[in-house]
Amino acid sequence: MRLEVRKADEREIIIKVFGESHTLGNLLAKSALKHPNVKLAAYSIEHPLEEAFVLRIITDGSKPAPEVLKEVVINLINLSDEVMKRFKEVLSAVS
Numbered sequence: 001m002r003l004e005v006r007k008a009d010e011r012e013i014i015i016k017v018f019g020e021s022h023t024l025g026n027l028l029a030k031s032a033l034k035h036p037n038v039k040l041a042a043y044s045i046e047h048p049l050e051e052a053f054v055l056r057i058i059t060d061g062s063k064p065a066p067e068v069l070k071e072v073v074i075n076l077i078n079l080s081d082e083v084m085k086r087f088k089e090v091l092s093a094v095s
Contacts, residue, residue: 011058013065018052021045025053032072037063 002018017024025043032041040058057072059065 006054008066010064011061012056013069014054014056015069016046016052016054020053021051022053025055027076028055028072031076032057032069035068035072035075037068 001020004016004018006014006016008014022045025045029041029043032038035041037059038057039060040056043053043055045053057065057069059068
């Protein structure tokens with residue numbers, strides 16, 4: 001994965017993510033929409049043959065957009081840890 005920051009200011013961040021597709025783009029955009037400071041979050045695929053997407057997040061301006069993106073990613077990491085913990089619990093009960 002490689003990241004290219006196209007814009008980053010107080011209200012907006014636009015990042016192109018190479019080496020990933022709809023799966024991560026959709027997860028990031030949908031998760032960002034749950035953040036209380038996000039007004040718009042979406043991703044797009046610029047070309048169907050290129051394995052990359054562009055993520056755009058616009059905030060209400062009360063927090064810098066890059067900080068909001070960091071919080072979204074941290075929340076996803078915590079969710080992933082919780083899912084892993086629950087799977088381990090269930091699978092250990094089955095074994």
